[in-house]
Amino acid sequence: MDISLQHVEYRYQANTPFERLAIEDVSIDIPAGTYMAIIGHTGSGKSTVLQHLNALLQPSKGTVKIGSHEIKSGQKNKHLKPVRQKVGIVFQFPEHQLFEETVEKDIIFGPMNFGVSETEAKERARLALKQVGLAEDILEKSPFDLSGGQMRRVAIAGVLAMEPDVIVLDEPTAGLDPRGRKEIMDMFYALHQERQLSTILVTHSMEDASRYADRIVIMQQGKVAKKGTPEEIFSSPVELMQMGLDVPEVVRFQLKLEKQTGIKLDKIYLTIDELSSKITEVLSRGVRS
Numbered sequence: 001m002d003i004s005l006q007h008v009e010y011r012y013q014a015n016t017p018f019e020r021l022a023i024e025d026v027s028i029d030i031p032a033g034t035y036m037a038i039i040g041h042t043g044s045g046k047s048t049v050l051q052h053l054n055a056l057l058q059p060s061k062g063t064v065k066i067g068s069h070e071i072k073s074g075q076k077n078k079h080l081k082p083v084r085q086k087v088g089i090v091f092q093f094p095e096h097q098l099f100e101e102t103v104e105k106d107i108i109f110g111p112m113n114f115g116v117s118e119t120e121a122k123e124r125a126r127l128a129l130k131q132v133g134l135a136e137d138i139l140e141k142s143p144f145d146l147s148g149g150q151m152r153r154v155a156i157a158g159v160l161a162m163e164p165d166v167i168v169l170d171e172p173t174a175g176l177d178p179r180g181r182k183e184i185m186d187m188f189y190a191l192h193q194e195r196q197l198s199t200i201l202v203t204h205s206m207e208d209a210s211r212y213a214d215r216i217v218i219m220q221q222g223k224v225a226k227k228g229t230p231e232e233i234f235s236s237p238v239e240l241m242q243m244g245l246d247v248p249e250v251v252r253f254q255l256k257l258e259k260q261t262g263i264k265l266d267k268i269y270l271t272i273d274e275l276s277s278k279i280t281e282v283l284s285r286g287v288r289s
């Protein structure tokens, strides 16, 4: 399912003395199957954009297209239930939204609320648990008897059990240790790869954005400051640094190396393994010639 935002503006508490312009002239295309990262400082408008992706917010100006639904400002936008079902949002600290007595009841709540039969919802719960790397015997436990990491996975399973076409992740690793972060990020990447699940990651981490996403959007003060592939984004690292954004260590290293040795590599390498094999290749060519 394709999503696109066209010249979207959003004002909180519009037409009141507290009106606040949060995003302005935001245009973003997310073709089906994309992994997109939206990155930016606190207050740059990421969460506001995110809430337009499943019509939780409707634009003050501009148009949002979600599959065949077109959501415009100033129109009554009905029939949004199917949209909300197809675009799953994993909010920050999703485990705070667990509330049922058992894990199974928590996971089947969403699908049953959207009219899925109990039998099918239970099947989906089993599959979703597997997708998040938890064993079935957890189904009968209380979510509140689980570890923090397990609770987060259960909450994510609840979103997956809705069988979304698009998944939106709002800082999904907030509060986890480095190992837990990597496990969760790798899990979402595997889902994206296996199911061609469109994935939109809202993050402060340039490292995660560059490692997983094939498109990056940088938000600044409510506007899209830059967008492109990771390679396009990192082709002007000084500009990123001026924006106060991190440039991943591996990219910094490559730029320093190019400056100090004059060796020009043919692209920006985003993992240390790729970079080191490229350097080895270039050096061995040098030795031979």
Ligand SMILES: Nc1ncnc2c1ncn2[C@@H]1O[C@H](COP(=O)(O)OP(=O)(O)OP(=O)(O)O)[C@@H](O)[C@H]1O
Binding pocket: 012, 013, 020, 021, 022, 023, 040, 041, 042, 043, 044, 045, 046, 047, 048, 049
């Ligand atoms: N409910 C609200 N009422 C009024 N203004 C709001 C509301 N939510 C956000 N804003 C304002 O809109 C702007 C964009 O906020 P938003 O939450 O989208 O940014 P963000 O990039 O997601 O920030 P963070 O990284 O801290 O989550 C900010 O100036 C913020 O103060």
